[in-house]
Amino acid sequence: MSNSYAQAVLRTTDLAETLRVVGRLLDLADTTQLEVDFEARVRTPGELERLSGLIPDAEWWSCGADRHGSSDNGDAPSEWLPIFLRSWCMAPESVEELVAAAGDTPAMIRWDFSGWPEAPEVCLGRGGPRGAYVTVCLNARDLDLQGPAPDHTLYVHVKQIEAERAPWLAAQVGLRVIGELEMAPL
Template sequence: MSTAVAYPVLRTTDLTDALTAAHRVLRIADLSKAEVYAHAKLTTVEELLRLRAAVPGAWYCTESAVVGADGEPVYGFLEEELPGDADDLAGLLPLEFTEEGQPIGDVPDGYEETFLSAVGAGPASLAWWWTTWPAVPELNLHPGAKHAEVQIAVHSADLFREVPADTHTLYVYVGPREAARAHWIAAQAGLHVIGPGLWDG
């Protein structure tokens, strides 16, 4: 078993630039099995209401259990299960917005832009999993699917939305000992690796 390594290839204050660059990287990959994963940490009612309106139907996770109507602990809510009252919503914060495993062909047009424009100032992530990198014969690299991912870490200095930042970082994921593939991918998209690889495990 091995762990992917994420290499930063762009750091910017402009989410549009980050998404545009991510699409350039994704054009290199086989996306036939790709899925989209979106996460955002929400700390204010305003952020929650904005994202709830922009991207309905998501799952919202609590950091610690709250007591449900039946007296049992609850760790998350479907969007339609969230209370409508602002005070009740405030009592659930912080929450994490989660939409995982959406086949890329089923994602509505404009979903990525809508999500990124609604996330607010907190850490968030937009990622594409289960992509496949092409073979690179000159580097003796076969097609790579096991660790082929792309991620925009939004307002985050790490991969897991734990370290807030004023910038957004685009990462390409490759297998261990595949730094050369990361540099090759970045170059094909008009980018370059700008820092050391980060283990995602």
């Protein structure tokens, strides 16, 4: 498992605006190899039905240290709620369906791409694929989806040694960073 470093640049209840800003950030990036990853903390049978209908082969595991149900064990996810559900390397076109299926579930969509652009104002060259992500936490304020929230948080990911890129990226889309740079497990 690797890590990137993420910094929040937007928190709002306006999901459409959040996705517009994602689009503007992706317009800056090298998206020749663009894919999305999805994670959610699924709490109810209805949430599970909506999400597993869209991503039937998602991996999952039960939430909690004393709970051991998982897709690796061949268990039925409905018997282990709440669960943490994850799917990798999805087509970018799946985002609208993922958002709709998530509803008010705490979930995360991460866009993974080839690299950030050169940032000469902060003395940074073009960034490579490591640390080049944009994440939206739906109905959550943290990357671990620990608790439901009434709003959504948008993060940009950068390499730790290129921390100056996060505020630079935020400024390119008319925003500023909020909060601290934090390690984000992938």
